[in-house]
Amino acid sequence: MKIYIYILLFCFSTQLHSQAFLNKSKENTEKGFKNDLEKKLFEDYFFSGLKARSLENYEEAISAFQRCLEVNNNHAVIFYELAKIYKIQERYFLSSNNIEQAILLEPKNYWFLMLYAELLYMQSDYIKAAEQYKILIDIVPNNQQLYFMLAEMYVYANKIKKAIHVYNQLQEKMGVDKLLSMQKHSLYRQLKDFDGALNELELLIKTFPEDIEAMEILSELYLLNNEQDKAFELFKRISLLDPNNGRIQLTLADYYRQSGDNEASYKCLKLAFSSLDLDLDTKISVLISYYRLIGINNEITDQAYELSNVLLKLYPEEVKVRAVYADILYTNNDIDEAKEQYLKILEKDKSKSEVWSQVMFIQAQSGEFEDLLKTSALALEYFPLNPLFYYFNGVSNSRLEIHDKAIASFKNALDFIINNQELLIEVNLSLADSYHKTDQHELSDKHFEKVLSLDPENTIVLNNYAYYLSLRKINLQKAKIMSFKCNDLEPKNSTYQDTYAWVLYQLEDYKNAKVWLEKALNNGGDLSPVIIEHYGDVLYKLGDIDAAKKQWKKALDLGEAGPFLYKKVNEGVFYE
Secondary structure, three states: OHHHHHHHHHHHHHHHHHHHHHHHOHHHHHHHOOOHHHHHHHHHHHHHHHHHHHOOOHHHHHHHHHHHHHHOOOOHHHHHHHHHHHHHOOOHHHHHHHHHHHHHHOOOOHHHHHHHHHHHHHOOOHHHHHHHHHHHHHHOOOOHHHHHHHHHHHHHOOOHHHHHHHHHHHHHHHOOOHHHHHHHHHHHHHOOOHHHHHHHHHHHHHHOOOOHHHHHHHHHHHHHOOOHHHHHHHHHHHHHHOOOOHHHHHHHHHHHHHHOOHHHHHHHHHHHHHOOOOOHHHHHHHHHHHHOOOOOOHHHHHHHHHHHHHHHHHOOOOHHHHHHHHHHHHHOOOHHHHHHHHHHHHHHOOOOHHHHHHHHHHHHHOOOHHHHHHHHHHHHHHOOOOHHHHHHHHHHHHHOOOHHHHHHHHHHHHHHOOOOHHHHHHHHHHHHHHHHHOOOHHHHHHHHHHHHHHOOOOHHHHHHHHHHHHHHOOOHHHHHHHHHHHHHHOOOOHHHHHHHHHHHHHOOOHHHHHHHHHHHHHOOHHHOHHHHHHHHHHHHHOOOHHHHHHHHHHHHHHOOOOOOHHHHHHHOOOOO
């Protein structure tokens, strides 16, 4: 029952709207009917059509309205009602035909013309739609919305100048209006008429001197037009009106920086960082650019720390803020504090693989191999497919001389490396060293060869591989070639010079071995007990026993003695 009442009310309201059209043409209506019976029949069909339309029985409504036309086809409202239904059904051709008929009967009817204009717009006939809006404006000259719609049609038709002309007409009627000015400014920019756009916004700001949005857009235009000073003056006005506007403070900071006023620039930058109006990602981007400059001077470093602390206070729970702060600490060689910050991040969020990596890099760098072992093992619980974490786990086991586990971790790393040649090289090198330490020389050589296939000029491999071959006293010519190449690539490296000398020693070329060991000593090897011991060994082979004893004693005094050094010093006899 309630639904029926609702339908009746809806129908009644619709009937009232359409009845107005009937009443408007009452005179024609009376003349158009042959008799009262015909008039009654027409009205019955008419209201049946309205009822069917209100119930969305559109075909029934169409049938009823068409019967109205069969009785009397001089009533514009019938064509109007049919046009509306056909529009709902997206039968735009039929809708247009019917509204055209309605307009023929009532050329100045506002509702007919509005519907026709809308239909033309929906069919992308923008110029014809514009003509209808012009007619409507003649009928209702003070309707501002019609001007906007007319201008919009010209925009759709790419008649930008005509659209601007319409807006100018409207501006004369209503005065300077923000929406209107913004529309005109946008159209001028479409035409690349920067002067027109500038003039429009300047007029707007003159009328509304505290409109920040307009000033921001105008300042952007000034910058595009290479009028930096005008833009700067606007930025200063905005900052006075809205001191918490982070975007403006950031722009001012950049302007002052380019002008050489670093103090003013940094002051504005701090205000920008303190503002919630400026998004965090922008702030972090600026901060990252700062820490890239750390080390240039102390002022830059201090500013980076200060800006970081501003963000930490403003976003205490934001992980990426603390991550950037930690990166700044690390870049400034404040390693322990950096590690502490990275660990704080992991306490809150263990999903950041890059943070795990940083912690492990620091632990490896600092020689904290027991901690590195624990960290890498925990990280692998969260990232069981990460080859870098297996690598660090292998490094920690290797340094703790747990070589079987080191080998296992390095092999796991190899299984998961994808498109990372640098890591592939490091893992193979580490495997080669671990296999050497466990006397699995064939496997050691295999992985050295793998690295050389990837990087033929890898000096670490060229040196270590050559040295291990010399210790085993095999493939000495190959060792000699690799070691010579290594020294050619890095001619001032005492370690590499010592390796070449030791290969020569194994080849019993003691004279040239002595020459190369003296090069090593002159390039910093005089502080290496291994190099000094080797020098003593060569001198012994050359028959200079006393000089050899002196070198052995010197090596022993420096520490890190080889397995036979004590015997050499105490007995004065060569051992190998």
